[in-house]
Amino acid sequence: MSSLLPVADAQVRLFAMAPRVAAETVPLPQAAGRWLAEPVVARRSQPAADLSSMDGYAIRFADLPGPWRVAGESAAGRPFFGPVGPGEAARVFTGATMPAGTDSVLVQEEASRNGDTLILAGQGPPRLGMSVRRQGLDFTAGDTLIAAGERLTPARIALAATGGHGELVVNRRLRVAILATGDELIAPGAMSDDPLALPEGNSTMLAAMLADLPVDVTLLGIVPDELDALKTAFSRAKADIIVTTGGASVGDHDLVRPALEAVGGVIDFWRIAIRPGKPMLAGALGDAVVLGLPGNPVSAFVTATLFLRPLIAAMAGTADPLPKTITATLAEPLPANDHRQDYLRATTCDGRVAMAPIQDSSMLATLARADCLIVRSPHAPPAQIGDDVEIVTLA
Numbered sequence: 561m562s563s564l565l566p567v568a569d570a571q572v573r574l575f576a577m578a579p580r581v582a583a584e585t586v587p588l589p590q591a592a593g594r595w596l597a598e599p600v601v602a603r604r605s606q607p608a609a610d611l612s613s614m615d616g617y618a619i620r621f622a623d624l625p626g627p628w629r630v631a632g633e634s635a636a637g638r639p640f641f642g643p644v645g646p647g648e649a650a651r652v653f654t655g656a657t658m659p660a661g662t663d664s665v666l667v668q669e670e671a672s673r674n675g676d677t678l679i680l681a682g683q684g685p686p687r688l689g690m691s692v693r694r695q696g697l698d699f700t701a702g703d704t705l706i707a708a709g710e711r712l713t714p715a716r717i718a719l720a721a722t723g724g725h726g727e728l729v730v731n732r733r734l735r736v737a738i739l740a741t742g743d744e745l746i747a748p749g750a751m752s753d754d755p756l757a758l759p760e761g762n763s764t765m766l767a768a769m770l771a772d773l774p775v776d777v778t779l780l781g782i783v784p785d786e787l788d789a790l791k792t793a794f795s796r797a798k799a800d801i802i803v804t805t806g807g808a809s810v811g812d813h814d815l816v817r818p819a820l821e822a823v824g825g826v827i828d829f830w831r832i833a834i835r836p837g838k839p840m841l842a843g844a845l846g847d848a849v850v851l852g853l854p855g856n857p858v859s860a861f862v863t864a865t866l867f868l869r870p871l872i873a874a875m876a877g878t879a880d881p882l883p884k885t886i887t888a889t890l891a892e893p894l895p896a897n898d899h900r901q902d903y904l905r906a907t908t909c910d911g912r913v914a915m916a917p918i919q920d921s922s923m924l925a926t927l928a929r930a931d932c933l934i935v936r937s938p939h940a941p942p943a944q945i946g947d948d949v950e951i952v953t954l955a
Contacts, residue, residue, distance in 0.1 A: 806855030
């Protein structure tokens with residue numbers, strides 16, 4: 561485990577050790593943000609009948625140019641049940657069912673009515689089928705509306721509801737436990753006589769990074785750099801994923817690995833060819849996946865972006881858990897890269913991307929100003945102004 565593992569290989573190995581969580585059936589409001597365990601199949605067609613897409617008059621196209629006798633009215637939820645015969649029309653409103661016998665809509669701006677007599681008054685006659693939403697235009701009964709493994713966005717929730725579903729089969733929420741290690745750490749907002757005491761921000765940062773995912777996060781607080789204290793923390797953590805920050809490197813006080821192994825955990829890999837974030841480790845403790853993230857906040861953020869969030873997505877049911885990259889144009893040159901894959905904090909402006917001038921992994925102010933990470937592959941050659949680069953966008 562002394563050599564550095566490529567980022568892509570580490571992600572593959574992490575997903576291989578992550579079991580998919582069990583499925584459950586929940587009401588639609590509780591399904592938002594989850595990943596589907598079973599496909600959603602339409603129980604009805606939408607629209608269920610031919611509907612008017614405009615306010616106007618339902619007519620028979622063959623009767624143009626009119627005039628017509630208005631025989632009734634059709635509104636959404638209150639259809640006109642009588643047939644419309646030759647020379648007749650029916651007043652219709654947006655979303656109303658087209659009466660039997662009609663096939664086009666004369667919009668009200670193109671019509672003139674005097675009592676029950678209707679005449680064409682616009683610049684030209686309607687086209688056949690104009691302003692009519694045909695039955696099944698959106699979908700028909702039996703169509704697969706949402707595939708298994710898709711995440712339930714607000715639009716997909718609405719689609720499932722319109723398709724006739726009040727509950728869905730989704731993968732359950734994951735339990736994530738987060739603990740921070742370090743004798744120098746104090747709780748955010750706490751007062752200390754030690755001017756070198758460091759407020760612990762990684763735990764709340766990671767919890768915020770997971771706020772949009774179907775997880776229940778438990779913050780286990782700060783654990784001192786003591787083997788017994790770490791062993792106790794691991795033994796008490798009850799979660800699907802246990803996340804630590806700090807203590808995963810090679811110093812005398814980096815005790816995450818020995819503590820995990822001492823309580824029966826196993827290490828799958830440690831140290832990745834990435835910058836920032838090289839000392840990350842991954843393993844297991846019983847049924848839980850353990851991620852040991854670096855203590856430097858930017859390193860913790862980058863590795864959480866590339867490993868923790870994708871791990872949750874994979875366990876929650878998606879087939880495509882990795883963050884998406886897009887192409888951007890460089891606003892400044894970049895030097896050649898070494899053997900590690902770089903993720904550079906950067907900002908975009910007017911379609912171009914510029915790297916922050918200092919990339920020290922402790923600098924949260926730089927991270928807070930960044931809106932993306934520039935991805936630089938191992939041994940990438942120098943890049944010039946105007947070259948395309950891959951970026952991961954940040955929320």
